[in-house]
Amino acid sequence: MIFYIATVILIILALYKYLVYHFNTFERLGIPGPKPTFFLGNLLEIRNKGQLQAIIDWRKEYGRIFGYFEGYTPVLSVSDPDLLKDVLVKDFENFQSRKPFPLAPRKSLGLFLENGHQWKRSRTLLTPAFSAGKLKQMFGIMNECTDHLLESMNKKAKSCKTLDIYDLFQCLTLDVIGRCAFGLRTNAQADDKDPFLINVRSLFSRLSKTMILPAVMLLPFLQYFVFAMKNIVVLFGMNPVVWIRMKMKEIIQIRREMGANASTFDLVQQMLFSKVKDGSSAFSEREIVAQSMTFLLAGYETTSTVLAFFSHVLAHNQSVQKKLFDEVDSTIGETEVNYENVKELPYFDMVFDEVCRLYPTASLFRKENKQQIKSFSFLPFGAGPRSCIGSRFAMLETKVAMVRVLKQFSFTPCAGSTKDIELDCRGAIVPKHGINVQIESRDKSAKISRYS
Structure with a gap:
């Protein structure tokens, strides 16, 4: 019994340490942004303000490049024109995929959500x-x-x-x-x-x-x-x-x-x-x-x-x-x-x-x-x-x-x-x-x- 309890405690501690490490991703990279809440990320602020207003406020506070978390998922927001040109055109091959949309079917996504060869073919x-x-x-x-x-x-x-x-x-x-x-x-x-x-x-x-x-x-x-x-x-x-x-x-x-x-x-x-x-x-x-x-x-x-x-x-x-x-x-x-x-x-x-x-x-x-x-x-x-x-x-x-x-x-x-x-x-x-x-x-x- 003690073994099982100890195992559960170790798993919880390991998960906790992993989540702390995960939610510190942008801080480790030196990218500014709102501090995420443990487990929730920045969802509460997004929910309270609305995504549009939250991003506008963060842009004013943290500048043209900042990071935030949609729940567990890290998001890098970019509004610098030169970097946008690199992402959208010059280095497109490295950034050609769309952000996954929750609940979207894995097959037949439609052009907007398709990636890779499937997107190229449809386009x-x-x-x-x-x-x-x-x-x-x-x-x-x-x-x-x-x-x-x-x-x-x-x-x-x-x-x-x-x-x-x-x-x-x-x-x-x-x-x-x-x-x-x-x-x-x-x-x-x-x-x-x-x-x-x-x-x-x-x-x-x-x-x-x-x-x-x-x-x-x-x-x-x-x-x-x-x-x-x-x-x-x-x-x-x-x-x-x-x-x-x-x-x-x-x-x-x-x-x-x-x-x-x-x-x-x-x-x-x-x-x-x-x-x-x-x-x-x-x-x-x-x-x-x-x-x-x-x-x-x-x-x-x-x-x-x-x-x-x-x-x-x-x-x-x-x-x-x-x-x-x-x-x-x-x-x-x-x-x-x-x-x-x-x-x-x-x-x-x-x-x-x-x-x-x-x-x-x-x-x-x-x-x-x-x-x-x-x-x-x-x-x-x-x-x-x-x-x-x-x-x-x-x-x-x-x-x-x-x-x-x-x-x-x-x-x-x-x-x-x-x-x-x-x-x-x-x-x-x-x-x-x-x-x-x-x-x-x-x-x-x-x-x-x-x-x-």
């Missing part, structure tokens, strides 16, 4: 789907989806001028992704009870609230237990994933029946019938579902957030909005927004860059000033081989929607609103309580022009 095969030619084909779909947005805004402007613009843009981006990625016509912009919209919103909401992620950060081995007991995931509110995956599989089956010559050019169609050199399918069904989920998760909330922030910035900066009106009116005028003229808006591009940086001064991104901005200090879409594959898609979608909105509506602040927005960080930086603005028709006698 090579998917890159043609976002070529200039493919974007041109998708442009018409984006414009059609924006028709529905303008109709909704027109109704809202007549019934009540104040609206949550973030809510409207979420419906728009889901509509665009549904059409461009899956060939799926959602009814998200007309019906807030649309099943696809409900499940996607539920997924993002529950991802930010579930307690599984902090638990797995604390004890990484728990993820294997969760995978073995998949029903636990449903109990903790992750069931929208199951619904969305089933929907993806339905779409894939329909596409198989339609065949390779179907008159669709969405992402699923391209993946389903793309071939490798030996003539075999480039993607398995599981991989197609994973890549589709990745595109949905990456494109839904990010683009809608940029559009909402854009609207908020214009509402609180009337001089900037006036300059955009002038540019849109003089460049596009009464003609339809098309793939060519939407690219001839330099001031719009400046404001877009500023919105991605969250509210800097308007002059910062002028052409003459861009040359003075240090390389790798502004990376809205990342940089290097792992930069966002859909960046041009996102920028085009943003331009189509916002330019057409600006042709017909103006934004003003709501009573009592301020420039500062309470933010929530759940993968993307999003407004915590939506974004309310007032909208007015620029020409109250004008009818909503539709894309044809």
Whole structure:
């Protein structure tokens, strides 16, 4: 009996010494950072402040390079432009892997989380789907989806001028992704009870609230237990994933029946019938579902957030909005927004860059000033081989929607609103309580022009 007690005590002491050694990693390396709590790391501060605010505070206190612990896992935060260039480009071969995401499946991760050969293969095969030619084909779909947005805004402007613009843009981006990625016509912009919209919103909401992620950060081995007991995931509110995956599989089956010559050019169609050199399918069904989920998760909330922030910035900066009106009116005028003229808006591009940086001064991104901005200090879409594959898609979608909105509506602040927005960080930086603005028709006698 004494032997067993002594053995247990020795094991506990050995574990204690190992954990002390582990949590002193950054201190031994001479890297500054917040002192981790034994066993919890810096999770409590992250949980209390939110990850975004915690990292901002640590950056101010410890400088451009610091280390902290997400539970057991050590994290090195780098915001030095020169070092970022080394990591993202020069020494990419040594830093090409993404940080593992807790609870992500070990197979068919999707492009964002894939590493090594699997990532290289997927990136090579998917890159043609976002070529200039493919974007041109998708442009018409984006414009059609924006028709529905303008109709909704027109109704809202007549019934009540104040609206949550973030809510409207979420419906728009889901509509665009549904059409461009899956060939799926959602009814998200007309019906807030649309099943696809409900499940996607539920997924993002529950991802930010579930307690599984902090638990797995604390004890990484728990993820294997969760995978073995998949029903636990449903109990903790992750069931929208199951619904969305089933929907993806339905779409894939329909596409198989339609065949390779179907008159669709969405992402699923391209993946389903793309071939490798030996003539075999480039993607398995599981991989197609994973890549589709990745595109949905990456494109839904990010683009809608940029559009909402854009609207908020214009509402609180009337001089900037006036300059955009002038540019849109003089460049596009009464003609339809098309793939060519939407690219001839330099001031719009400046404001877009500023919105991605969250509210800097308007002059910062002028052409003459861009040359003075240090390389790798502004990376809205990342940089290097792992930069966002859909960046041009996102920028085009943003331009189509916002330019057409600006042709017909103006934004003003709501009573009592301020420039500062309470933010929530759940993968993307999003407004915590939506974004309310007032909208007015620029020409109250004008009818909503539709894309044809």
